[in-house]
Each structure stands twice: as C-alpha cells, then as structure tokens.
Amino acid sequence: MPTSKFSVSEKYSYLNGFGTYNESEAVHGALPIGMNSPQKPPYGLYTEKLSGTAFTAPRHENQQSWLYRILPAAMHEAFETLDLSDHQSTLPTGAMKMHQIPNQIRWNPFDFNHDVDWVRGFNLVGGAGDPAMKSGFAIYVLAAGRDMGREAFYSADGDFLIVPQHGVLDIQTELGRLLVRANEICVIPRGIRYRVTFPDGPVRGYICELYQGHFQLPELGPIGSNGLANTRDFQVPTAFFEEDESSWNVICKFNNTLFSASQDHSPFDVVAWHGNYYPYKYDLGRFCTIGSVSYDHPDPSIFTVLTAPSEHLGTAIMDFVIFPPRWLVQEDTFRPPWYHRNVMSEFMGLISGDYDAKTGDGFRPAGASLHNIMSAHGPDAGTHQAASQAKLEPQKVGSQSMAFMFESCLMMGVSEWGLKTCQKAQRDYQKASWVPLKSHFKHPDGGAVNGKQ
Template structure:
C-alpha cells in the first residue's frame, strides 16, 4: 500500500531505500550509493520564498541522459494546434467521446477539446478528455508545457510517477507537476475522465478572505506519495509534450528511478468528498467562486488564469431564492464536466463524461424545465445528492479544436428555447 504525506505544498523528505537522502547537503560531492542529485524547479530560482516550488531528486541515472527526441506519430487527437478560424460566440456542448480501439493507453487515448493561449506564453489552460483500455507498461510521459490535473470519471488510475505512486478513482483528483515523468496503469481494465492542463501559475489553494481560516479544500486533505522507484533495465519509450507537440525517444531503462527526494514540488491527490462546502443560510445565491478547490492566478488580482471549481452534494436552504445557477453572462469562460449524477441546471442532454462550454459574455443558465421547476418549487431545506460536476474556468476564451467542432451537439441552443415572456401590469 502506498504511503502518503498530508498537506498541500508542504516540504516532504522521503526515501525508498534507507540512507538514500543526503544529510545537510542538497548536492553533495558524493551522494549516497552513487545516486545523482537533480533539482526539479516548478518556479524561477528567484521566486519569493513563500512561492518557490522545487524538489531535489536522488536517482539511479541523470534525466539528462537520453537520445534526441523525434516527432511522435500517435495520439492524433492529443494537443492539436489552436484553431485559427474566427471563434463564434456560440454556446457548445458535447456527449462523451466514443470508446477507443483495443490497445489504447492513456496517452493515445487523450483527446484535446478546448484550448487557449500558446504554451510558450506561460499562461492559459487546456481541457482534454481521455478514454483508455491498456496499461502503459514500458512507456512514460511528461509534460513540459504545464501541470496536469487528472479528474477520473469512470475507472481507476494508478499514476506511477518519478516521485511516488498515486492511486485515484472517480471522485478524486491528482495533480502532476510540469516535467514529472509518469506512466498510467488501469486497475479496472479501462478508464475515462478529464484532464486540465495548466500553462500558467501553479495551482494553489484559494485565499479564504471573509470566510476566515477554515473552509473549502483543507490543506491537510491533500496527499503526497512517499518515494518509490523501479530498477528496470529494458527499453522504455519517453513521450514528451513540448510547445504543443508530442515528441518521443527511447531509453534503455525506466526513467522512474528516483530513490529519494525532498522538497515542496510533488504530485498529490485529493478526495473531492472532503471539500467543505460554503453556502448561504438566509437568501440569494452566492457566486460559484465559493466552490473553488484550486486556483491559478493571473497578473490581474482576482482574475484567474484557471480555477478548478466543483459542485458537490450540499444543502440548499435559502429563502425566496432561485436556487439553481441563475442566468448570467460572465467575463470568465466556463468549461464544465460531469463526473456522475445530474447537474441541477439542466434537465437532460448533459451526460457524465460530457462537456459544455460558455465562453465570455455568452448568456447561459438553466433550461426551461429546470427554470420552471425551481421557480414553482415549495422552498424548504433540500439536499442535492448523488452528483459531482466541475468547472475549469479561465479569463482566456476557449477555442474548440477541430475534433470538438466536428463533434459538438447540434442543438444545444434549444436548451434555452420556449421561455415565456414576462407579463407586465
């Protein structure tokens, strides 16, 4: 069983072999057992101490030892270029993607749906979906463009990373830092889900402001794995995402060979059921920012490069209030996914594994059926149960990829047809 350390962004010291961690030196002249010292930096060297993220890895071989990379020819739907065609302001929605062909692993089973910004800008966020049915046995992936937030929808994932093993299932998430190598196993034989790829500032816990010291996602509920490594001398393919393209090379050994490490940049997992939901106990409907789990800030205070927001089971008690999400237009762009259950603003058409997109200033809200039900409901304390939806919100407009444009539902606008005109006196 994997050992985990609690806490988000805490400094962790861990070794898979006793005595592998140097004492008092990050890069001693002779690390224990002839290991190689290597620093993994998630921020600039000169970032303020409170924001500086880095870890020291002690490994069997340096990661610099590899042949040249060449273009990878697989994963044809993974990370295509940003479309250059004019972006219509239309609202869009997608059904879950089709089942993959047999023998499809996590990387070849990745489909990019929504993109913004160039990864070279060090800003922006991308939304992918994945559907896989084969383990990555001798293949490893890493992303030089951004950190990866895995959001399983069906089936478990075992993410074997350089810095430890992370096991997640639907209802949990895993965050893999930029540059960390990993391979994915499928304990259930197949898996589906979503991935948010963050090009910008590292995801962090949001400030709580007037909420106070407690609430939302508690730092102690995030879990970082203990050191783990594999010593396998056989061919391993390494696939790298770099500036939006995929590249490949082959090593004579597994690169997941970090025997010990210490630092505050590491993969972690979080159980969404532990989110401490805030809500009103009087009237009116708070903004959905009260459901933010993780945020990546932009250079403009209060305007996020990316927010990961969830809509979990919760009590609704507000008086004289329209309780589902109200009609609104927003400066932020919203990509929404559904892990399980039903979303309270849509009666049908939004299935687990699907996506909806409401770009900046696109009017949206509940459909007619949901609006009528909420308008005429007898208001009493009510608990929303058996559901988990999420949103990846960003200040940058999303652009659907060609695959996404070709596979969008043709009649999503009909969700807002048929509203009766208000009757003035």
C-alpha cells in the same frame, strides 16, 4: 525485470499535505542530512534538482524538489519527433487552431476507446494561449483502455489536472505512485515523468493542461482559516523506485508536439526526494462546502478547489470548481444559478449523477458544456419553472452527483474535433434549453406597456 523495494500494500501509501515541504525515502539514509547536494550522495546516488519556478522566484512562490536517483534524467538518447498519424488521438501539433465562437455548446457523453494508451488517448476539445509563451491552457477529453508499456510521459508545456470520470488510474511517477479513482483528481506538475496503467479496465475523463503558473489553493478571505479544500486532505506519493536496465522510451510533449527518446534504464529510479514540487491527488468528497444560510444564491467561486491566478488580483487563468452534494436553505430565493453573462469562460463536465441546474438528459455524465465569455446562459426552461414554484424548505441537492467547471478569464477556442469530428456537440442545445422560456411579465396598470395598450 524491475525489482520493487515495496510490497503491494506499501506502494500506494501517501504523505499528506499540499503546497508544503515534504520528504520521502524508499531506503533509510538515502536523504542527505544538512545539505542538498553533497559531494558523494548516500549509496552512490546522483543528485538532481527539479525546479517548477525560476530560481529567483519569491520565497513563498518558489517550487522545487531535490531528487536522489540511480541515474540522472539526462541519461537518454536524442529526442526525435513521435509519429502518431496511425492513431485517432487529436493531441495538438504546433499552434492550436481554434474556432472562436459565441454560441453555447453542449456535448453528449464522449465515447470510450479501448484500443489506445494514455499518451494516445487525448482528444483536444479547446483552449487558449500558447505553451511556448507559457500563457493559457488546453482542455482534453481522455479515453483509453491499454496500459502504457515501458514508456514514461511528461509535458514540458504545463501542469496536468486530471479529472477521471470512469475507471481507475494507476500512475507511477518519478516521486512515487498514485492510485486515482473517479471522484478524485490528480495534478502532475510540468516536467515530472510518469506512466499510467488501468487496473480496472478502460478509463474516461477530462484533463486541463495549465500552461501558465501552477495550481494552488484559493485564498479564503472572510471565510476564515477553514473550509473548501483543506491542505491536510491532499495526498503526496512516497518514494518508490525500480532497478531496471531494460529498454525504455521517454515521451515528451514540447510546444504541442510529441518527441520520444530511448534509454537503457527505468526513468523511475528516484530512491529519495524532498521539496515542495510534486504530484498530488485529492478526494472531492472531502470538500467542505460553504453556502448562504439567509438569502440569494452565492457565486460559484465559493466552490473553488484549486486556482491558477493571473497577474490581476482575483482573476484566474484557471479555476477548478466543483458542485458537490449540499444543502440549500435560503429564504425567498431562486435557488439554482441565476441567468448570467460572464466575463469568464465556463467549461463544465459531469462525473456522476444529475446536475441540479439542468433537467432531462441533455447534460449527462461524461458529457460537457461550454459557455464562453459573455455568452448568456442559466437554467433551462424546465428547471426555471420548477424552481420558481418549489416550496422553499431545506433541500439536499446533488445527491450522488458531482459536476465540475474549468473557469478561465481567457476566451476559449473550440477545436475542430470538439466542434465537428467527435459528433457529440448537440445541435439543439439552445432550442431545448432557453427557446421555450415564456414571458410572465404583468404590467402593474393592467396591461399598458411603453404607453401602448
């Protein structure tokens, strides 16, 4: 049986900071002093370097960590294809087959699934690009209720941005443990091995897998040095290891195919580590909202928590944006989002509460919507009418609510599961939202329009 070097109260302690150098050791003296790879590391450990970028990436972009572990990660049997044909999971296999359509799509809340674990609980909603070419992303709905056994999972395809909507994730990573609840997010970078259990019962949520680059904090520009998500509020795990010589399986997602390899020891045997490539979590309630205090509704980019830039400055492969509780105080302004057509694709989800730009129960927690590139959208008819007639006074919106958006410069395709199989796509989305809109145009000369009475 595994033997823990931490008590229950200690194993969920965290180091603060994101994108910065961190170090942690579970045994005092396990971190070498003055060098990364001594001839004989302390306590007979093995040195292993984990690189999230090319060795020759610019210094300010380079991401790497040094691990000091009981046995190196290479000590396992050969990987073989993992057969999931007896499960309902729609994790993509091979090239993603997508429906590229301009229609606005909205989904009813996705179901729970009590019978599957983390690896078998992914359902592909859509995406763009190719993991083999390190381009694009995929979006999944997660629904699972069973703990992983003696298994560890990692994706060689990309970083996982995990957004729980219900339940608690106990994530045991190589670098330490993270306890992630609804209204928190977690990022597991490419290649890091982890195991997920559910101490509070079944979970449901959303996942964005980023094939291209890594998530980072957005530049603040004229905002200055403070605001939005602050570095100090991100939490990084402390070292935590197991000495376990029983049989384990390591499951790898590699070019959208799952492989499994067996080994005779726990993958979670890192006694110490240091570097800037690590998993982390963030409490969305700590986001410092910035907004207009005079007139006009600001662009949603003002609510960006994390971004994954493209090669074109100011354009993201993926932005993670939230719409938290906030005050609206603008004068002579239509306060909900204006009607718009966007060169970016917008996938929205709702963690809790009601989204202020939609009325009724069409957009509910655990549901989602997609407004693809140049697909027109905006407030539904009821919201437009109410906002047009509302008294413009200071107003708190989004109380007890948290909506989010995955926004990308790429055209997002929709999977067969997302479009048809899950049976959650609303057939009357357009009809219920925008068809009821009426013309209120009044010509200044009393009724002549284009020269006609």
